[in-house]
Amino acid sequence: MKRARVAYAGAVHEAVETNGQVKLDDGRLVQENEVVWLPPVNPRTVFALGLNYADHAKELDFQAPAEPLVFLKGPNAFVGHRGQSRRPAGVEYMHYECELAVVIGKKARHVKREEAYQYVKGYTIANDYAIRDYLENYFRPNLRVKNRDGCTPIGPWLTDAADIADPMNLALRTFVNGKLTQEGNTRDMVFGIRDLIEYLSRFMTLEENDIILTGTPEGLSDTAAEDIVVTEIEGIGRLENTVVSDEVFGIQEVKKEESHASHRGRIHEEH
Known part of the structure; x- marks a missing residue:
């Protein structure tokens, strides 16, 4: 269902x-x-994976990590199907990321890999936009890259886990203004769903409606205001989102947001 x-x-x-x-x-x-x-569920703790597809790591000139590269996302980052995501004025590179989102169904602690699917409620789609201008480095994503208000469309549907025979063999695609720009398959994850649930539950308790965003394959490209971006996953659905400018949010005095690097430099000078 x-x-x-x-x-x-x-x-x-x-x-x-x-x-x-x-x-x-x-x-x-x-x-x-x-x-x-x-959003099809009210997100609790949200775990996001970096470089969890080897082809994506390669396109960024990195090797896939030896253990999961995980960071957290706040609930205000999420917006529903057909929502809007703001591209701040002056940024040079804001790209989509089609990701399989795994929704936890019950409390999980010290879960064995072979039992991990018993703790999954269902699956949905996330488009985890990233603004590369704000990235400190690829192994420590900074807060502004992935936690901006409305930067992560999710949905539209939560598909019951029982309705997905093999979540590790699903086609992922992204279309920008109707043009196919990204294509991959969940079988190419470095760390699969079972691995991630086992890994995370070793040191923290997972709760119902926690979400694991499992990473994105290669094929990223820049987006512009008024682009319509559709991310789809086989058997789960199609998630549509529109990229919009500052003016849509009533920001009249448009300024380029200062980079993290320049902010860090100013702090260094002040101290």
Whole structure:
């Protein structure tokens, strides 16, 4: 089953997909374009993987890491299907990242690899935009690269784990304005879903609605304001998002946001 959270007629609803329509929790059937899409779950702790596809690491001139390269994301980073993500004025490189998102279904601690799928509620799609201008280095992603408000569209549906026969063999694709720009398969992850759940649960407790963003394959490219970006994963769906400029958010005095490097340099000079 495919599940969602949507806003309709002034209320937030749990919903399911029924014959191409959205069935609200009060029984009403509405069209997909009649609702406002929210993240399909309220994210708790969100783990994001860096360089978890060897081809992506190679395109960045890095080797794949020897153990998972994990960082955390805050809940305000997420926006629903057909939402908007802001590209700040003056940035030189903001790219999409099509990622399989794994949603945890119950408390998990010291999980054995062979039992890991028992702790998965379902799967959804994330587009984890990154602004490379703000990156300190590829092995320590800084806060502004991955935690900007609305920088990570997610959804539209949470597909039940039981409906995905093999989450480690799913095609991923990204389209920018209808043109295919990224293509890969989850089988090419350096660390698979089982590995990640085992690894994380060794030293911390995973809870229901924690999310693991499993990384992106090669094929990244810059995006511009007004680009429509669609990330899709086989068997899970298509997630659409629009890149917008500062003006859409009412920012009139457009200035290039200072780089982390220059900020760090100023701190050094002051001390």
